[in-house]
Amino acid sequence: MVNYEDATPNPEFLIKSIAEQGYRLETALADLIDNSIFAKADKIEVLIDFDKEPFTLFLADNGTGMGNETLKVSMRFPSTTPEEKRKHTDLGRFGLGMKTASFSQTRKVTVISRKKGEKKYSARTWDVGYLEREGKWRILVEPDQEIKDLVKNYITQSKDHLDGFKNFEPNTIIVWKGLYKFEKYPDKKTRQDTLKKEITGVTIDYLALVFHKYLENKKKPLKIRINNQRIKSFNPFPTRVKDFRPIEDKQKSYFKDAIKIEGFVLPSRSIDECKKGLTRWTTKNRSLMDMEGIYIYRENRIICHGGWNGLIKKAPRLQLARLRVEIGNSVDDRLHLNVAKSQIVIPYDLKKAFEDYIEELRIQAEREFYNRGTERFADNRREDKIQLFIRKASNKGVLRELNTDFPLLKKLKEELTDKQISRLKMLIRMINTTINKIKQTHEESSFERTVENGGLTTGDLITCITELKKSGLDSNIIKKRILPELGYKSDSLPEEIINLLK
Numbered sequence: 313m314v315n316y317e318d319a320t321p322n323p324e325f326l327i328k329s330i331a332e333q334g335y336r337l338e339t340a341l342a343d344l345i346d347n348s349i350f351a352k353a354d355k356i357e358v359l360i361d362f363d364k365e366p367f368t369l370f371l372a373d374n375g376t377g378m379g380n381e382t383l384k385v386s387m388r389f390p391s392t393t394p395e396e397k398r399k400h401t402d403l404g405r406f407g408l409g410m411k412t413a414s415f416s417q418t419r420k421v422t423v424i425s426r427k428k429g430e431k432k433y434s435a436r437t438w439d440v441g442y443l444e445r446e447g448k449w450r451i452l453v454e455p456d457q458e459i460k461d462l463v464k465n466y467i468t469q470s471k472d473h474l475d476g477f478k479n480f481e482p483n484t485i486i487v488w489k490g491l492y493k494f495e496k497y498p499d500k501k502t503r504q505d506t507l508k509k510e511i512t513g514v515t516i517d518y519l520a521l522v523f524h525k526y527l528e529n530k531k532k533p534l535k536i537r538i539n540n541q542r543i544k545s546f547n548p549f550p551t552r553v554k555d556f557r558p559i560e561d562k563q564k565s566y567f568k569d570a571i572k573i574e575g576f577v578l579p580s581r582s583i584d585e586c587k588k589g590l591t592r593w594t595t596k597n598r599s600l601m602d603m604e605g606i607y608i609y610r611e612n613r614i615i616c617h618g619g620w621n622g623l624i625k626k627a628p629r630l631q632l633a634r635l636r637v638e639i640g641n642s643v644d645d646r647l648h649l650n651v652a653k654s655q656i657v658i659p660y661d662l663k664k665a666f667e668d669y670i671e672e673l674r675i676q677a678e679r680e681f682y683n684r685g686t687e688r689f690a691d692n693r694r695e696d697k698i699q700l701f702i703r704k705a706s707n708k709g710v711l712r713e714l715n716t717d718f719p720l721l722k723k724l725k726e727e728l729t730d731k732q733i734s735r736l737k738m739l740i741r742m743i744n745t746t747i748n749k750i751k752q753t754h755e756e757s758s759f760e761r762t763v764e765n766g767g768l769t770t771g772d773l774i775t776c777i778t779e780l781k782k783s784g785l786d787s788n789i790i791k792k793r794i795l796p797e798l799g800y801k802s803d804s805l806p807e808e809i810i811n812l813l814k
Contacts, residue, residue, distance in 0.1 A: 323443040323450075330389075331415035337493075337510050338518035343413035344371050344486055345519070346613065349526060349534065351375025351484065355477045357537040359469040360511060362504045366490035369418075370466045377483030378425040380434040386410070387423060387436045387451050410486070411438065418488035424459060425484040433485075435459045462487055474540040511538060517595045520546040525612040546595050548607055548617070549636055553592065555579040559676060562669060564662070569640035571662070575673035578632040580684030600631040608637045608656060616656055623658070623670055633677035635670065701747075713744045734772040735779070742794075770806050777812055787813040 335343075341358060348356050353375030360369045378386060389411060414421035419440040426433045435454035442452065454462075466485050470476055494507040519536060520527070520543050526534035527545035536543040550556050561574035578600075582593040586600050594603050598618075604626060608616040619626060658666055683703060702715045714721065725733060780790055791813055795805070805813075 320449075323448065324440055327415055327438070327440055327443065330412055335413055335416035336514075337417060337491075338515040340413035340417050341371065341515060342519060342522055343409040345523065345536070347410055348373035348375050348484070349523075349613075351377065353484075353534075354532050355480055355535050355537075357470065357477065357480070358511075359466070359473060359539060360507070361469060361472075362508050365495070365500070365503070367494060367503075367507060368465070369488040369491065370469055370485060371488075372466060372470075372482035372485045374481055375428070375483055377427045377430075378434075379427045379430075383423060383425050383434050383436055384451075387438065414438075414486070414488060415440070417493060418490055419492055420489040422454065422462065422487040422489070423484065424454075424462060424487065428483050433459050433463065435462070473537075475537060475542055477535065477537065512541065513597060516541060516543055517546075517597045519543055521548065521595055521617065522614045524548075524614075525609070548603060548634060549576055550592050551576075553579075555581075559673060562665075564665060572638040573666070573669055574636045575669065575676075576634045576636065577673070577677050577680050578634070580632065580680050582632065583681075583684060601626060601628060604631045604633055606635045606637060608639065610639050620670065621656070621658055623663070623667055624674065629678050629681045630674060631677075632680050633673050635673060711744070712747050714740050716740070731775060731779075734775040737772050738776045770808060773806075773809060774812060777809065 345356055348371075351373065353373035356371065356373045358369065358371050360367060410423070411421070415438070420437065422435055422437040424433050424435040435458070437452040437454055439452055442450070463485065466482070466487070470480075491507065494503055494510075497503045497506060516538055519538075523534060523536070523543075524545035524547045527536070527543065528547065551558070556579065557577045559575045559577070561572060563570055563572045578593060582591065583600065585591045586593055594600055603618055605619045606616065606621050606623075607614055607618075624630075700715060700718050701712050703712055716722070716725075725736065728736060777790060777794075780794065781787065785794075
């Protein structure tokens, strides 16, 4: 015979405890939006009346919705297991997200839903006040009249705000009745102002960043409306900007998934641009330093951003560095993704690979930061601003070069013959190569750079080598002394040059 004691937890205490999973208002709403995306919604609206207390928040979507039985299962704690095999588009993991996210902000959450194409809604409610009174695990099944009243209140809210969606048919509506974190302030104005700032400032900023890939999707863009405002995407990796520079990406197979990492270096001009106001480099409420670091994407959704996840420390000289990491949802348990989908732990067997790559990114970001005093020029620069040396971005870093548009050099080229121009190009390239080698040694770089050819063609090279040989220089000396100064290695020479030096 087995002796045992009943260990059924107090429902009120347990719900209040599991709600403390590190959620903020914006991360809680993001968790609800994950469910909407998985339900194939392309329109989501979040509505709240700041003038009415207790504050009631509605989140509605036009996804596939749920029938009565599916809704019943989804409201349980938990509704799935972390080990369950999921579709690659599934943004959930624990089957707790909607409940824990909701209880982090409210003590009463109602989910109203119907299958797409049907008219009748079903609704279930978790009410902490009711659980406290009854002391039992009970979900409230809402009667038809209560459902009608809640839907009517939602429709009123939707119509009272501007910029609504045309022909929007919500199939799931989540209702948070009372936002207890914003109701603790003693006076009404403070409560209203605090909530308004969180919703219209911090939350919009956060959702624009976290879901930017969905918002930018060309085939089926996600549209999110918060009260009167449609959210515009914010991409932390504006790759269309010419001088937003990537370094070589790397990919590693990890269990049944692949992890891809790719570093980027912002141009140094972004520092001054951010000081002058809002730019493409940061969101409204964040600085460059806030946004430096690792951005982890899981199925096109950012789950972690900013900071270096304990691998290195933040620093002003690294504010131009960003690292994009893409993972699949089958390695959640290996990366210890938390319920709030806001934190991961990089496993020991991946840590060295991350540290090595971040070191390479750090070197290049610091170079860009310390080189910011060197003037860069737009295509329409005025001649009186042209300097003898300019900086040029490449996928291997920032290079210093002689400016071929410098007035004296430009004038010299106009007065030279074709043969003389070939000699000049060769000298310019030797100067550029030497400058960047010295620069690399000074900066203690551990890897080589590729130097641009500076307009030196194979024909120019043949002309110059032929003249050097005529002047008495041996082919071996040219290979060992001259060509390295031009940035060439023996195994990278054009075939014509190899034959010429035999």
